[in-house]
Amino acid sequence: MAKSAPSAHIDSWYAGSAAPLPSQARLQGRQRVDVAILGAGLTGLSAALELAAAGFTVAIVEARRIGWGASGRSGGQVIFGFGCGEAKIASLVGQALAKEMFDWSLEGVAMVRERIREHGIDAHWRDGHAHVAIKPRQVQELQEWQSELRDTYGYPLQWWDRERLQAVLPSPRYLGGLYDPKSGHLHPLEYTNGLARAALAAGVRIFEDSPVTALRRGATPTLVTTGGELVADHVVLAGNALLQRIAPELERKIMPVGTYIGATTPLPPELAADLIRNGMAVADINWALDYFRLSHDHRLLFGGRASYSTLPPPDLAGTMRRRMTRVFPQLAGVGFDKVWGGYVDISRNRAPHWGRLGDNVYFAQGFSGHGVAATGLAGRVIAEAIKGQATRLDAFAKIPHADFPGGRALRTPLLVAAMAWFKLRDALW
Template identity: 60%
Template sequence: MPMDPTHPLREDPALPPSWYAASVAPRVAQPPLDGDVQVDVAILGAGYTGLSAALELARRGLRVVVLDACRVGWGASGRNGGQALVGYGCEVDVLEKQVGVEDARTLFDYSRQGVQLLRDRIDQYRIDCHWVPGHANVPITTRQSQALQRDMERLTTRYDYPMQWWDRATLRAQLDSPRYQGAMFDPLSGHLHPLAYAQGLADAAIAAGAVIHEHTPVLELQRTPHPALRTATGTVHAAHVLLAGNAWLEGIAPELERHVMPVGTYVGATPVLGEARARALIRNDMAVSDTGLVLDYFRLSHDHRVLFGGGASYSSRPPAGLDSVMQRRLWQVFPQLQGVPLEYLWGGYVDITPSRAPHWGRLTPDIYFAQGFSGHGVAAANLAGQVIAEAIAGQAARLDVFERLPHRPFPGGRLLRTPLLVATMAFVKMRNLIW
């Protein structure tokens, strides 16, 4: 959405337009790769996964180079809804069916470590990204409320995770919306400014000794005799390679691409509401996401806007009339904002797997990857970088558990997988309307 030219915020022209880009100071770009280099680890992608791994590896004394086609945080790491949650894109019952209760509990505990890792890094490296604890998962219907209470019972009894159930009145005391039946409140998850965090993570990695080359698209993954990433301006030869391109990896490793689907998602920002009006909407400043088929998720910004996410595009195009659709969804949640426009509106791709479980592992003993965060990557991608860095350094116990998750490809191949998913989601939406 175009900005008012008189607005005091100025977006970094090297980043996709968004309130995030407009609310951080422009950065000097890291220089593109120029020539061939030999390092210990070459990383494709300067998002959370790549930067997290680069920081961990550089701290261990390894020579690390990160290549990105655009800028640090250009993809989902700099455009997402900013909600950093315990867990993954799938529920724990999916993990239990895939790997059993014991491994599911281990994976869930790892996700808790991921949120703590994020918070520790914010503190250790003094990353100014406006961290706020607290998240509420809110049901719209009675059936959703009952299912959410069952999920909470499993998490509190089998997974020893501290959750709180709020009835409608308790929720309304914190969230001034008539739409929801109650809430499953998680005090450990929270929200942050995602682009500011990505940039702070990059600064920490560089300070530790990692080298980042922006505006350096990778053209080819060379697999033999030793792995390398080839670009138009040079090649990075390495003992190990990490592919952390997620939804933007197309063509580099086709055997990975068939296991994920890029899905468009969208976020808008209202004008500044003022502290009193904003806090009247969400009194405890928590992040919120609902349990709808196409969920809404929202929170307050540090400058007292509502940041409202929702919608999904399973094709390569945004939904028709996206501006009006997003505004209507915002007003449905907060009727008292009727007539308040979205001053900013942006979107991007997340990568989902068929099961919504994370897909991390090794293509060869020297080539690692992490993808399939399924819209749940703020904390999990930081964890992925650390887990893979450990494996590269010879401690693969945590990665081994993730590799036990089975992953099937999307049907239809590159040409048909998108239209098949579009048709499937249309059927599911219709079924939910009828039933």
Template identity: 70%
Template sequence: MDPSIRWDDDAGLSLMSTSDKPAYPPSWYAASATPLPGQPTLQDHIEADICILGAGYTGLSAALELAEAGYKVVVLEAERIGWGASGRNGGQAIAGFSCGEAKLESLVGFDDARKMFDLSREGLQWLRDRIRKHDIACDWRDGHATVPIKPRQEREVLAAVEDFNTRYAYPVEWWDREKLRVELASDRYLGALYDPNSGHLHPLEYALGLARAAMAAGVRIFEHSRVTQLVRGAKPVFKTAQGEVRCDFAILAGNALLNGIAPELESKIMPVGTYIGATVPLGEERARALIRNDMAVADTNWALDYFRRSRDHRLLFGGRASYSTLPPPDLRGTMTRRMRRVFPQLADAQIEYVWGGYIDISLNRAPHFGRLTPNVYFAQGFSGHGVVATGLAGKLMSEAIRGQSERLDLFAKIQHLPFPGGRTLRTPMLVAAMAWYKLRDALW
């Protein structure tokens, strides 16, 4: 486990490894996932057509695509498959990107922003197709609601509904407060943008399912094989403590956990801690009464709350974010209070699991995909909106390696700047900026 990430000691049992030590940080996801046998550690010098750093959604999606196209693919993972954000995230699979359509338009213009949004829709469909094709049992559920709390947010959401339906030809619905209350047992929200095409899933089960499909296609995955160096050149080489992989093409899919492999990429993302809690089982009737149609829900605050039901009738409730990389104090208590603010009827419900991890945010919150050199590709900057976008990135990089780079090159039009302040000052500067956005949410 990354020593910089702290976890509650009583957060519950984790998915166990063959050595009877926790293979994953404790979470409800780890406790409820179907185990995958551990993969070997790289202990040799080998060659491959493509070598990928990172066995999360991005790396596994690219590996699966490339292996199905006939390439010899190796994936190097520092910990376990899906150990990072891919196995710990909020599980909400949503069209679009974290920066939002208006921001994307300001960066690249409407025409290219529309093309990118349409690619995200394709990525969402591709996710659904993979689940079906490879029979991945990851608890997929249809439906996502974006819910405003204040009149200013309600106006913004109403404008977004109009924009999606007209300028982006993406069918979503506006639910007024009365209609939302039929499906969601909370009086906190003024209405909802309801998207029937987006949805939610079990993140770790999905990652493990992708890995099974990739290995069945011939991908070799090495766990506990942390990359210590990337040697760039005509034949890139990934070096680990005990071996190396020489390849024709390299893919960097480490996101927030690259750890010195490509400094020019790391300067353009910031690791941010995010956190989720899972209640004790509530019983089927009580859980269904909270969210009757089983959709996922997220509010529109900068420091947002998001929640959904689990297959064993818990409420999974996410919120808080640490921009200082330090976990918030009394995380369990804070999550409990936030949950009960949304659902006062859960005053007696305890949170059994609390966990978190790092996501990678870019300065403009837009996705950062591209090449470092003609044969070294990367994707990062998912900014908390990565369940769909990571798979899309893997697909686009695989297309480019096969000679069709137009769709990947579209994202190179987005200008990405490094976070100001360098390594010393960028974190306190970001903390100060986030404090302003939280104050804005609180006051108007």
């Protein structure tokens, strides 16, 4: 089967700095496997690794390149929990199940470390993550969260007051922070490519440049592409924000939200080391948040500036530079080598949306900004269900999810209007 010229990754620092991964063939003709997976991102690769280890024949179809979507473009922060927060999960499914789900989220973080070690992936892992406060009310919110995590979930974090935080993060912008030594950050495309190499070595077939045009449901569900068909006993939909009408009932429950990252020019090593002295990743807790970390080659990777209209903001590089210098005035005059973006798939309640369509089509979406760790967990949970143990997938399926109002035509303007209120709240108090 001849390989064709692959679609390129978007122009990002990740794509430019990752070790090249050989392109894979397009799907051609009719292929038969035990499990067919749509999407060669972290969810699909995680499920494939688990299933291949259990003896299933597995193939993945990817519309572009391995890791082309959020898996290869994200902020790279590996953190506990889910996008909606613990209290929201508890309100939806009850406290006992919420505690189990929280523990499973910690498993997701641990899985990242385990897979890096097991497969020898050079993903430039660094320990540590801090949520930081800009306003006094956010100091109170973080301290209350610290108490909740300790008392209800058995997960103690460190509270750093302004003086303690500035000893590590000498920025005038922050009043305190909640530090987690077990979370961390990595190069997401290197990590995704590393999982792909492991999956290929385990016998998983990956077809690139093979966009799925239809899902045929039934006893042997089939993924149809422009060049072939992948027939299986089980199908996994791991396209997240990029499903593109393959399963309309899923698409109605998520919204693609643009988020953007810039990589500065290389900084003098001493300056870079002084920005974040312990090498941790950092995120504030504004609704439209900033997040940042250092790269292995002494750049600052600075993210934020979400777009709820799916249109890139005007003067993106200039806006990102202004946001960056509010945090680090000492970087005035430093520019970005690359600025790029991608879609986060948010659910309406920001909770994970994982489950089944019928008996043999599985899905995971709605990672809502917590995808690097939660995707690995999702892949494992789906693989467990395919192997016959669906307890955890059934638990996640208990989380209720509503459609975004307005359908495809109106959901974006309605969300833009709603988000304006949260941004105003961040600005005023």
